[in-house]
Amino acid sequence: MRSHRHPGRRNFLDNWHRTARRAANLHSFALARRRCYPSSGRRIVARSGVQNLGPHDRGVVMTYDLIVVGGGICGASLALRMAKNGARVLVAERETEFRDRIRGEAMQPWGAGEARQLGVAEILRGCANEMRWFLQIINGQPAMKRDMVSTTPQAAGLWGFYHPRAQEELLRAAAAAGAEIRRGATAQHITPGTTPKLRIAQGTEITEACARLVAICLGRNPALRTDLEFRVQRGSIPLFLSGVLLTNLAAEVDPSVAYVANDVMNGAVAALFPQPNGQARAYFGFHPHKCQRLQGDADFPRFRQEFHKAAGEAIPFGEAQPVGPLASFECVDVWVEHPYRDGVALLGDSAASNDPSWGQGLSLSFRDARVLSDELLANDDWNAAGNSYAARHDEHYGVVSKVSGWFYDVFQRLGPKAEARRARALPLFAQDPTRLPDTLFSGPDVPLAADARMRFFGEEVGSGSDTAVGASS
Numbered sequence: 001m002r003s004h005r006h007p008g009r010r011n012f013l014d015n016w017h018r019t020a021r022r023a024a025n026l027h028s029f030a031l032a033r034r035r036c037y038p039s040s041g042r043r044i045v046a047r048s049g050v051q052n053l054g055p056h057d058r059g060v061v062m063t064y065d066l067i068v069v070g071g072g073i074c075g076a077s078l079a080l081r082m083a084k085n086g087a088r089v090l091v092a093e094r095e096t097e098f099r100d101r102i103r104g105e106a107m108q109p110w111g112a113g114e115a116r117q118l119g120v121a122e123i124l125r126g127c128a129n130e131m132r133w134f135l136q137i138i139n140g141q142p143a144m145k146r147d148m149v150s151t152t153p154q155a156a157g158l159w160g161f162y163h164p165r166a167q168e169e170l171l172r173a174a175a176a177a178g179a180e181i182r183r184g185a186t187a188q189h190i191t192p193g194t195t196p197k198l199r200i201a202q203g204t205e206i207t208e209a210c211a212r213l214v215a216i217c218l219g220r221n222p223a224l225r226t227d228l229e230f231r232v233q234r235g236s237i238p239l240f241l242s243g244v245l246l247t248n249l250a251a252e253v254d255p256s257v258a259y260v261a262n263d264v265m266n267g268a269v270a271a272l273f274p275q276p277n278g279q280a281r282a283y284f285g286f287h288p289h290k291c292q293r294l295q296g297d298a299d300f301p302r303f304r305q306e307f308h309k310a311a312g313e314a315i316p317f318g319e320a321q322p323v324g325p326l327a328s329f330e331c332v333d334v335w336v337e338h339p340y341r342d343g344v345a346l347l348g349d350s351a352a353s354n355d356p357s358w359g360q361g362l363s364l365s366f367r368d369a370r371v372l373s374d375e376l377l378a379n380d381d382w383n384a385a386g387n388s389y390a391a392r393h394d395e396h397y398g399v400v401s402k403v404s405g406w407f408y409d410v411f412q413r414l415g416p417k418a419e420a421r422r423a424r425a426l427p428l429f430a431q432d433p434t435r436l437p438d439t440l441f442s443g444p445d446v447p448l449a450a451d452a453r454m455r456f457f458g459e460e461v462g463s464g465s466d467t468a469v470g471a472s473s
């Protein structure tokens, strides 16, 4: 319980009186009192009177501490942590049943570290196959096999899981922790402000809910982000990434191995990530002028052919068959700087998506949920918490996106200058793997040396800098 001597007491009273004055707009003073009741220290104390206000009372704008819009892995894990800490949380999720949307199913070791801090690692681990080994293949030849468990600060391998199952399990756990989950509930409109408000359509019913903060976790390119006039920026990486879930895997597939093959001549990447139950997610990334978009069941033979062209025999494909849809997605980075304003925070892909061919999105999403919940649990002033989250987001996303841009330049960029850079960098990696920054496996907290970029491109050796070719800075 909050001590009366707590330094946040003044803030609490200020907030309380300010909000009480606004209560004229609400149907009851009790609602206003409940809304402004602060999160106290590490645990938000459960409030009295909550049970008296049925969430579906007609004509009443229901009030929560936190509304999470979108029950994907990011939204569900944020809801879970906040509900566990006593916050009154609403999750509005459009789907009544999750299906295969071809999203991230191979999580990097640093994502496991974030998941542990969020308190969701056990849930994910229960759905996942751990790939202890990372096998990188370059131009059909094995180039590196690394034991991730013994060489990452998180002591974890890559976790391969079926995304819809992970979403379902996380949402179930959030509900068990006390979050109210509405399924089949489409977020229609958000009014930002000191008490942001959400309009939700569920069947034929339209309801409104307000909260101290609304977290938008709607995945890639949500319309609501545009409606709120967040300034959206786009990078320039032209790749597409296709994916399909496979069964009947070749007997040679080792479930403890994450297979990634770079065909650097074509800027293509093929990857196979084994999951539980003898299935695996296969991805194939390509330049659109080198390969026509792969889309729909009829394109599976072409997917297999392109995959084989990139991986050779180094990734066993055998007679594997699809057990889900095949589709391709743009890889371009799309982001919002400072993803918080007026009581509304953007998280996960809604805040920033990173080229999925480097598999950072799941880890970034858990990181966002962890950082925002850390801030909300530590601050009475949730506007300050939102701003602090956004500043930290810019830092961690900035590092990940910068380093994945470097990897694009060496492994996927096409053209004579890129080839010259590769010819210099690849032999140097073989001699000294520490030239590869470990950010994409171990996360943005691993310090990036001042000369990291120069060492990665081998610019201190041979013909010097080629920044002019448009390499990521």
Ligand SMILES: Cc1cc2nc3c(=O)[nH]c(=O)nc-3n(C[C@H](O)[C@H](O)[C@H](O)COP(=O)(O)OP(=O)(O)OC[C@H]3O[C@@H](n4cnc5c(N)ncnc54)[C@H](O)[C@@H]3O)c2cc1C
Binding pocket: 069, 070, 071, 072, 073, 074, 075, 092, 093, 094, 095, 102, 103, 104, 105, 106, 107, 108, 185, 186, 187, 188, 217, 218, 219, 220, 222, 241, 242, 243, 329, 347, 348, 349, 350, 356, 358, 359, 360, 361, 362, 363, 365
């Ligand atoms: C092809 C591809 C491959 C990828 N591979 C990897 C990988 O191997 N590793 C990795 O780490 N990352 C990968 N990613 C990225 C990863 O999938 C995403 O970063 C991650 O899923 C983002 O999670 P999220 O919770 O932000 O969004 P999502 O997982 O997209 O969840 C958004 C949720 O919001 C709901 N929703 C949407 N609109 C509404 C609405 N109006 N109202 C209510 N609910 C709504 C959706 O139904 C969904 O449940 C990949 C991405 C793609 C496209």
